[in-house]
Amino acid sequence: MNADARISNALAVRLMLGAAAALLAASLFLPLWFTELESPQYHGEDAIVVSVYAGRVTGNLREVQTLNQYVGVRLPLDAPELRALPYALGAFLALTVAAILMPAAIQKKALVANFAVMAAAGFAGAALLQYRLYQLGHERTRSILRGFPNFTPPIVGSMHLANFHVETGLRAGGWAFALAIVLTGTAAWLVRRRTVRMTSAALACAT
Amino acid sequence: MKHSRFSSPIAILALAAMALTLAACRASDQQAGSNASLAARVYVPVGKWDKYYAFLSGGQAGTVLVYGIPSGRLIRSIPVFEPRAQYGYGMPGTRSYEMLKASGPLWGDSHHPAPSQTNGDYDGRWLFINDKANTRVARIDLTHFETAAIARIPNFQAAHGTSVVPPDTKYVIVNGEFLAEPDQSKGVNVSAYVAGMAFLDPITLETRFEVLVPGNCDINDASKDGRWAFATNYDTEKGVSVEDMIRNDEDAISAIDIPAAEEAIRNGEFVAMGGTKVIDPAKTKKKVLYLIPVPKNPHGCDVSPDGKYVMASGKLSPTVTVIDISKIDKVKNPRDAIAAQPEVGMGPLHTTFDGRGNAYTSLFVDSQIVKWNIAKAVAGDPDYVVDRMDVHYNPGHTYAALGRTRHPAGDYLLALNKLSKDMFAPVGPSMPESQELIDISGDKMKMLLDFPAEPEPHDAAFIRVSELAPKVVQVDQPAPNAVNEGQSRIVRVGPHESHVYMTVIRSKFGLDSFTVHQGDKVTVTLSNIETMKDMTHGFAVENYGINVALDPGQTREVTFVADKPGTHWYYCTWFCSALHLEMRGRMEVEAAGQQEAHR
Numbered sequence: 001m002n003a004d005a006r007i008s009n010a011l012a013v014r015l016m017l018g019a020a021a022a023l024l025a026a027s028l029f030l031p032l033w034f035t036e037l038e039s040p041q042y043h044g045e046d047a048i049v050v051s052v053y054a055g056r057v058t059g060n061l062r063e064v065q066t067l068n069q070y071v072g073v074r075l076p077l078d079a080p081e082l083r084a085l086p087y088a089l090g091a092f093l094a095l096t097v098a099a100i101l102m103p104a105a106i107q108k109k110a111l112v113a114n115f116a117v118m119a120a121a122g123f124a125g126a127a128l129l130q131y132r133l134y135q136l137g138h139e140r141t142r143s144i145l146r147g148f149p150n151f152t153p154p155i156v157g158s159m160h161l162a163n164f165h166v167e168t169g170l171r172a173g174g175w176a177f178a179l180a181i182v183l184t185g186t187a188a189w190l191v192r193r194r195t196v197r198m199t200s201a202a203l204a205c206a207t
Numbered sequence: 208m209k210h211s212r213f214s215s216p217i218a219i220l221a222l223a224a225m226a227l228t229l230a231a232c233r234a235s236d237q238q239a240g241s242n243a244s245l246a247a248r249v250y251v252p253v254g255k256w257d258k259y260y261a262f263l264s265g266g267q268a269g270t271v272l273v274y275g276i277p278s279g280r281l282i283r284s285i286p287v288f289e290p291r292a293q294y295g296y297g298m299p300g301t302r303s304y305e306m307l308k309a310s311g312p313l314w315g316d317s318h319h320p321a322p323s324q325t326n327g328d329y330d331g332r333w334l335f336i337n338d339k340a341n342t343r344v345a346r347i348d349l350t351h352f353e354t355a356a357i358a359r360i361p362n363f364q365a366a367h368g369t370s371v372v373p374p375d376t377k378y379v380i381v382n383g384e385f386l387a388e389p390d391q392s393k394g395v396n397v398s399a400y401v402a403g404m405a406f407l408d409p410i411t412l413e414t415r416f417e418v419l420v421p422g423n424c425d426i427n428d429a430s431k432d433g434r435w436a437f438a439t440n441y442d443t444e445k446g447v448s449v450e451d452m453i454r455n456d457e458d459a460i461s462a463i464d465i466p467a468a469e470e471a472i473r474n475g476e477f478v479a480m481g482g483t484k485v486i487d488p489a490k491t492k493k494k495v496l497y498l499i500p501v502p503k504n505p506h507g508c509d510v511s512p513d514g515k516y517v518m519a520s521g522k523l524s525p526t527v528t529v530i531d532i533s534k535i536d537k538v539k540n541p542r543d544a545i546a547a548q549p550e551v552g553m554g555p556l557h558t559t560f561d562g563r564g565n566a567y568t569s570l571f572v573d574s575q576i577v578k579w580n581i582a583k584a585v586a587g588d589p590d591y592v593v594d595r596m597d598v599h600y601n602p603g604h605t606y607a608a609l610g611r612t613r614h615p616a617g618d619y620l621l622a623l624n625k626l627s628k629d630m631f632a633p634v635g636p637s638m639p640e641s642q643e644l645i646d647i648s649g650d651k652m653k654m655l656l657d658f659p660a661e662p663e664p665h666d667a668a669f670i671r672v673s674e675l676a677p678k679v680v681q682v683d684q685p686a687p688n689a690v691n692e693g694q695s696r697i698v699r700v701g702p703h704e705s706h707v708y709m710t711v712i713r714s715k716f717g718l719d720s721f722t723v724h725q726g727d728k729v730t731v732t733l734s735n736i737e738t739m740k741d742m743t744h745g746f747a748v749e750n751y752g753i754n755v756a757l758d759p760g761q762t763r764e765v766t767f768v769a770d771k772p773g774t775h776w777y778y779c780t781w782f783c784s785a786l787h788l789e790m791r792g793r794m795e796v797e798a799a800g801q802q803e804a805h806r
Contacts, residue, residue, distance in 0.1 A: 046739065062738050066713050069786065145785075 010104055013111075013187045017100045023176040024093040028054050028086060030173030033129065033154065039163040051171060054086040071148055071162075072140035076132050081125070089177070092118050094179040094185065097178075111188035118181045130155050133168075220569040248646065249277040249656045256676070257282075259623065261610060261670040262320040262334055263642070266663035269315030271336055271347060276608075277644060277667060278620055279658035288338045290316025293780075295745065298470070300765040303354070310357040312500075318665040322349075323409065327374040327431055327613035330505045331675040333409065334668070335367040335379045344369060344381050346412055350680045351758075358412035359657035361481030362389035368427035368508065369436060371409065372465065373613075378415065379407040380436050382424035388447060389480050391449040399403030400445065403485075404438055404463060414483040416472050418495060420461045421445065423452075423719075426557075429465075430532055431514030431613055434732040440521050453523070458505055459498040460519045460528070460587050462535050467493045499541045501528040507557035509624075511566070511581060512615050516546060520555040520568055527551055527558055527568055529585060548796045549584035551577045551590055554597070557666075559607040561647055562615035565593060569602035570620060576605055576622055576645065578652060598622040598643050598653040599630050602668040607647060609737045619646045621667050631659050635700065640664055681740040685758030690717065690734040691763065697721045705769075707731040711744045711757055714786030716777065720793040723770045725801075731755075734762040745780025748794060754780065772798035 031051040038047045048067075050059035057077055064075060076082070095117070099110045130152075137151035156169045162188070180198055251257055257275030260282070265272050267287030274281055288315055290297030290304070297307045307313060315338035323333040333355075334347040341359070344366055347377035348355040360366050363383020372378045386400040389763045405420040418436075422443035429436045440459045446452040471477065471491040477484040484512025502524030508533070510517045519528040526548045534544040548631065549610075554572030561567065568577050576596050583591035604623045608616035627641035639659035644655040698706045705727045709717035712732065723729050735757035736746050746755040750771065755763045778791035 042739075060738060062712075062736070066737075066739075068715065 007089040009190065013191050016183045016190070017096055017111075020187070021093055021096045022101065023183070024089055026029050027173040027176040027180070028089050028093070031058075032085070032173040032177065033155075034167075034169060036167045037143060037161075037164045038167075039165065042164070048055075052082070053173065054082060054089050057082070058147045058206040070143070070145045072142040072144075073136050074139070074141055075138065078134060080125060081128050085125075088121055092180070096180070099187075108188070108191045111184065115135040115181065115188045118156055118184055120189035122178065122181055126155055134200050185203070217443055226380070229405040233493060234237060242491060245653070245655055248653075249644065250279070251278040252613060254640055255358055256672050258672060258673055259619070260675055261667050261669050262322070263623070263660060263664035263667045264317040264320050264336060264662070264680070266318070266432075266640075266665055267314075267316050268661060269317050269338060271317065271320055271334065272660055274642075274658070274660075275353070275672075276621070277655065279642070279644060279656050279758065280797060281660075282354055285347055285352050285354065287317060287336055287347065288341070288343065288357070289313060292754055293756065294353075295763065296756060298754045298765070299752060300767045301755060301763065306357055309358055310343055311338075311341040311711055314340070315778045316342065318367065320666060320668045320693060321369050321371050321379065322668050323376040324371055324373050325375055326614065329609070329612055329668075329670050330376075331670060331678045333376075336369065337366040337381055337754065338502070339365050339367055339384070340527065342366045342383070344407060344412060345377060346379075346409070349435050349675060350678055352679070356410075356412050358407070358414075360407070360414055361388070361483050362401070362417060362485060363405065366405075367427060370428050370432050370436075370611075372406075372436065374430050374433060375746040376409045377433055378465075378512040379403045379409050379412070380427055380429060382427050382438050383417070384421065384423050385423060386442070386447065389485075397447075400447075402442075403623075404436060404461075404481075406436070406465075416419060416462050416468065416477065416484040417480075418468055418486045418488060420496065421490075421498075422458065422464075423507070424461070426509075427508045428508050428611070429515065430510055430517070431512075433467060433714045434515075435463065435535070437508050437510065437517045438463075438798055439501075439505040439508040440498075441506070441522075443498075447526060450754075454506055456503055457500045460501055460508065460517060460530060461701075462499065462517070462532075463488075464495055464497070464536065466795070467491070467495045468569040470595075471495055479641075480674075494536070496543060497535050499528075499530050499535065501530075501545075502526060507555070507568075509558045509560075509611075512560050512562050512610070512613055514613075514784045516581065518566065520558050520560045522556060522571075525550050525553055525555065527555055527566070527579075529581070547585045547587075549579060551579055551592070552595070556602070556749075559605050559610035559620065560615050561607050561610070561617035561620075563617055565735055567605055567607055567620055567647065568596075569605040571601050571603065571625070574598055574600045574624075576602065576620065593650065594652050596654060597622055598645075598654075599641060600628055601625040601656070606667040606669070608669045609671075616669075616671075617668075618646070619647050620647045621657075621669075623664050623667060625663075627659065630657060637662070638686065672679070679761070683758065684762060685734065688732065688762055689736075690732055692736055698721075704728045705730070709733050709746075711735045711746065711779070712737050713742065714779075714790040716790065717747075717790045718781075718792055720795060722797060724793040724797050725769060725799045727796075728766065729769050730764060730766045732762065732764050733757055737776065743781045744783055744790075746777055747780045748777045749775050750776055751794075753777075756781065768798045772796045772801070 034051040036049045048060050095114050133153045158167045209671040217596050223439045259276040261274040263272040271285040275638040286296045296303050317336045321335045322329040344356040365384035366381045367384035368382035388396040389398040400677040401419050403415045405417045424438040427438040438461050442452045442457045476491045484616045501519040504523045505519040506522040509522035518532045531546040551568050552570040552573045554573045555568045558566050577592045578594040583800040600623045605623050607620040622643045624641040627638045630641050640663045644656040695709045705723045709792040743758050755765050775794045
């Protein structure tokens with residue numbers, strides 16, 4: 001076994017946590033989730049794209065609002081979880097940075113806790129999003145178009161809605177958050193071992 | 208034997224009939240096949256775009272027509288010198304109405320569309336167009352396909368030939384065609400009659416200066432380096448009757464030395480007249496005007512793409528006079544500047560170019576387009592005519608794609624025919640005009656397509672769709688005076704004046720109703736707050752003659768006097784959505800006295 005290939009446990013964990021911190025910081029500014037609506041009249045550059053960022057929603061909201069006069073969807077732009085997003089991500093970032101600086105003795109427990117909190121937040125966020133999407137399609141203020149059924153867009157996936165093809169999914173910020181959770185979990189697992197043999201994949205992941 | 212003797216001629220006849228039928232079938236198959244291949248050359252699949260925007264002057268409609276080439280589909284007509292309700296252009300009480308009204312009558316006669324140039328090629332910024340009937344010129348903003356400015360040209364009558372000065376559109380040059388006295392306040396003064404050429408600022412359209420030219424100025428063009436402005440003069444006799452106008456055997460191409468004219472202005476060698484500076488070329492130290500004799504009553508005036516020659520199409524003479532531009536100020540005898548005078552056919556009116564050394568001249572009398580080789584004609588080679596093609600009928604202008612730039616495309620040529628006669632199903636005694644699209648990419652011309660137009664296009668200019676389309680704006684950024692969402696309101700600005708501010712978006716006006724007093728001067732500011740292209744809305748007030756059209760992002764204003772009391776619905780005139788019919792509101796005009804009763 002080449003000595004260079006061995007790297008101290010502590011350094012590997014800190015590299016991973018550093019990467020997780022960077023990803024969390026990025027997720028504060030990058031789009032987390034999107035939905036794209038395409039139809040014959042709304043295609044190419046005219047497709048309606050709505051992006052959810054930490055604390056804000058962007059895209060052609062005016063067009064969504066205009067089309068809403070037919071379907072009565074209420075966009076949950078004032079949802080508390082949307083306003084809480086930047087604080088939650090900021091808190092995870094602070095916890096991760098703290099974990100990097102911690103002495104090894106308490107790092108292990110802290111990392112397990114961090115992972116548990118972030119993973120739980122991730123699942124809760126996804127569940128809330130799915131609930132909001134259900135609400136959006138079911139608790140409509142009015143529907144002047146007769147024969148327009150209730151609907152539930154998926155968190156990640158696609159569906160047909162009237163003349164629209166709807167795509168939903170994670171964007172860079174969402175993937176960054178998911179990866180930060182994975183890195184934190186991996187770090188929590190690694191921290192229990194004395195040394196780790198860094199494979200090139202792990203190195204790439206950590207840097 | 209009898210039988211066989213009898214039957215032989217019948218058999219021969221039958222065989223002959225069969226052969227004839229087969230031959231006829233083959234001919235009609237070939238015809239169908241060639242029609243199909245021609246059709247394929249001009250077919251643009253559904254949802255695809257044409258290669259060129261063809262800007263055709265609308266003639267007496269005072270418009271510019273925009274066709275797609277090669278399909279011949281009408282894409283748009285741009286109102287310039289006439290009001291047009293569907294675009295809210297020139298509608299009473301609006302800014303475009305004030306612009307149009309301030310410049311002259313509410314109609315025009317547009318002839319020569321001239322796109323702006325940068326480096327000698329079309330730059331897709333503006334299109335200039337004349338109004339022969341009211342001595343005006345207009346600038347169309349090609350980002351919006353909308354008339355941006357109109358100006359009257361002082362001192363002259365009949366703004367005819369219209370071009371830009373290459374390479375960078377330093378001036379728009381407009382010919383004042385008819386002879387007339389510049390100062391008409393004292394009545395008729397035949398001895399003061401002038402015609403000439405006006406040099407306009409391309410942005411403001413202000414006439415920077417004018418140069419008097421002896422006789423009527425017909426068509427114009429400018430040299431590619433911007434040194435010379437050319438015009439054909441068909442009445443150097445200064446006659447005012449037909450007989451007088453055609454008396455002499457020769458007229459001229461006038462060549463104005465633009466730098467020399469600018470120097471004359473700087474030296475104060477001009478007369479201030481009609482708000483501009485007028486140069487009499489007989490009174491300048493440095494020679495400003497050169498006259499090159501050409502056969503009488505020439506028409507077209509066209510500079511070759513390489514900038515070497517200016518060509519006068521003969522009209523009454525079967526020739527095109529090819530003038531070597533570099534020799535104009537070098538030769539003692541102006542006749543020595545003539546490089547060639549090829550005979551091309553009867554009634555040559557206009558000449559255009561393919562960029563491969565060929566010229567194409569429309570022959571009004573012969574009803575033909577003739578293709579001829581410039582170098583061969585100049586070299587004296589008798590074999591300069593390459594091809595001829597019949598057109599239907601009596602072509603006026605002809606335009607080869609980008610033929611007036613430094614880089615002609617050499618693919619399509621449009622013949623703008625003056626008469627269509629039997630070419631289209633009759634639509635009453637007045638027939639549509641006929642345009643014919645010809646493939647000029649090979650040695651032989653190929654007729655591709657004809658398409659009608661309302662009367663009557665005179666001239667055309669093509670701009671590549673790939674170059675212009677990206678510059679076209681479809682959703683405007685909100686203007687500084689835009690009404691924002693949630694800010695629709697009515698403000699009483701004076702005892703007899705109200706200002707209404709309204710947003711417009713599918714499928715609602717910002718106000719369901721507003722109330723004014725009878726006799727109020729009412730201004731309505733409307734902002735289309737749509738962000739999606741093609742979502743145009745209108746604002747028409749029932750029985751008030753008020754009509755505004757608003758494209759996405761645009762803010763428009765209309766001012767009127769609420770002189771009729773009662774309820775007047777306003778509604779959206781552009782079918783915008785499933786709730787289009789519901790998109791309306793009420794203007795309530797309280798009768799005089801009614802508001803006092805309320806107090």
